[in-house]
Amino acid sequence: MTLQQLKYMIEVVNCGSINEAAKRLYITQPSLSSAVKELEAEIGVELFIRTSKGITLSVDGAEFLGYARQVVEQAGLLEQRYLNKKPSRQLCSISTQHYAFAVNAFVNLIKNSGADEYEFTLRETRTHEIIEDVKNLRSEIGILYRNSFNRKVLDKLLRENRLDFHPLFTAQPHIFISTQNPLAGRKAVTLADLEDYPCLSFEQGEFNSFYYSEEILSTVFHKKSIHVSDRATLFNLLIGLNGYTISTGIVSADLNGDNITAVPLQVDESIQVGWIANHQIRLSNQASAYLQELRSVLEEYGLQLQE
Missing domain, CATH: 3.40.190.10 (Periplasmic binding protein-like II)
Structure with a gap:
């Protein structure tokens, strides 16, 4: 298992497509597919489910991704500290219902990131797509609401997709x-x-x-x-x-x-209103920072936040 293989896997998840990931990585699609399959063979786990409609993370793949992101983040910190390399390109993807406060927090995240290079994504989208984005780790965090009418259906759907709802207010x-x-x-x-x-x-x-x-x-x-x-x-x-x-x-x-x-x-x-995330995955530093910005914005509106 190599650091490069982990980076490849993370890029495939970010893109949701091996073809698109190969373009971003400047390698051929067969080379990337081979690298991913070699990683799967080495660890004895099927990381992705491949169908005619595309590629999605398996349950084991979602768990593995959490560890992979931690390793890549820590390796980047080591390179910055001891090899004087510039900070790696920061990544963060959020999916949300149409809330202005979610956009405010996203703006603050970018302003306060201090990164020379970043690729942040904010998707204001439909409820089902928010759940699908977080389920497939296309986004780390989703923001949506529940109430007495939709709670049972929504909670069941989140539970089936191994997602947790964290109330905000x-x-x-x-x-x-x-x-x-x-x-x-x-x-x-x-x-x-x-x-x-x-x-x-x-x-x-x-x-x-x-x-x-x-x-x-x-x-x-x-x-x-x-x-x-x-x-x-x-x-x-x-x-x-x-x-x-x-x-x-x-x-x-x-x-x-x-x-x-x-x-x-x-x-x-x-x-x-709350945020959802895959309960198997440790949030990246950028996703955690976004939640902090989100809480700060909500407090500015005088809201009583829930833990």
């Missing part, structure tokens, strides 16, 4: 609306108040189950519904159509401007 539901919306001055609103306004939500593609919805109360009927795929479009429609969406109530003026406001929604429900 619990929020009371709010609506996001334009500051020009007639409801903007209210101390609180009800579902009845919202009946004539367009309800905006993030579409979930082929996994369009109520349990995967990014917004609570997904089973409630709306006379006017609009589904979008990105946060910028959603906020533009909130302003242009006097629509609303349901979320945590945390609005970032830095990212969303001053023309969006949050108003409490009077419903007997709460939103618990």
Whole structure:
């Protein structure tokens, strides 16, 4: 087993493809495939499951990856200390539902990394894809919510994929609306108040189950519904159509401007936001640093964090 083989394996996981990893490593695809197979043969473990749809980590591969990343990180520190090599290129991938605070923390992570070279990835994406990203270690951390409606289904899915949910905070539901919306001055609103306004939500593609919805109360009927795929479009429609969406109530003026406001929604429900990770994997230094930045951002909003 060589350090180079471990680096090869990590790159395949990061890319999710042997072909793409070979391009990044500047070696041929057959050479990379051979190196991975030699590593598997040496340790007697099938690290990857190969199908016609591509390559994914096996259960044993996920466990091995955690050790491999630690070894590569420690080797890099030794090289910096004793061989005067420059720090290795920093890597970090995060998948998240559409939360401005997750982006704020990502910005702070990059600003405070001090790295000369880095390759950080932030995926604002669908709920199912967040789980798949973390399951296959395409991302180290996923950020999503659960509540009384989706908790059983979500927890079962996470358990089946060997993922753990770590609560960050619990929020009371709010609506996001334009500051020009007639409801903007209210101390609180009800579902009845919202009946004539367009309800905006993030579409979930082929996994369009109520349990995967990014917004609570997904089973409630709306006379006017609009589904979008990105946060910028959603906020533009909130302003242009006097629509609303349901979320945590945390609005970032830095990212969303001053023309969006949050108003409490009077419903007997709460939103618990947390992060998920593979319970077999030790987080990288960059992923741990991201969680610290995330907690700092949330504390700035005055939230009571959960351990």
